[in-house]
Amino acid sequence: MQVRPLTKEEIPLIVSYFFSATPEFLRGMGANPDKLPNKLEWTQTIKNEIDLPLEEKKLFYLLWIHNHKPIGHSNLTFLEYGKKASMHLHLWNSGLRKKGLGLAFLHQCIFYYFEYFKLNMLICEPYARNKAPNAILPQLGFIKTKTYRTTPGAMNFEQEVNRWELKRENL
Secondary structure (H helix, E strand, O other), X not given: OEEEEOOHHHHHHHHHHHHHOOHHHHHHOOEOHHHOOOHHHXXXXXXXXXXXXXXXXXXXXXXXXXXXXXXXXXXXXXXXXXXXXXXXXXXXXXXHOOXXXXXXXXXXXHHHHHHHOOOOEEEEOOEOOOHHHHHHHHHOOOEEEXXXXXXXXXXXXXXXXXXXXXXXXXX
């Protein structure tokens, strides 16, 4: 098991994960299939972020490698170097879910994020009805601070989310 930064050549893996998902699967994670960004623009946005210095990044992706194959990713959005970021998690293959892999990969990602970006806090706000992330986060030390209604991002619908926080001093 390994986590490592996404390369430019691997960006299509991220984009195709979303575009090959069924509308039901996307809605289950809180995404609106009709709001997925343009593939080329999304690819270019990620490419541009890869080239930025650490202190200027607003997005960052870690690829999950298992048995020498990419099987998922975690990424940061709303990244503020030296302060905080929002974390997302995606295990691509449904046959690999519910086996503890997400927990193991996220454990590695969390330490990477805190160290690499000198973060004080990680935030994760999954769709309240998405059981998997809401079950994994407390096992990693995240504390649920509230549940509220919002539209979390450009490709989401309005929904109830659970806000989970992990502070550096609680690692």
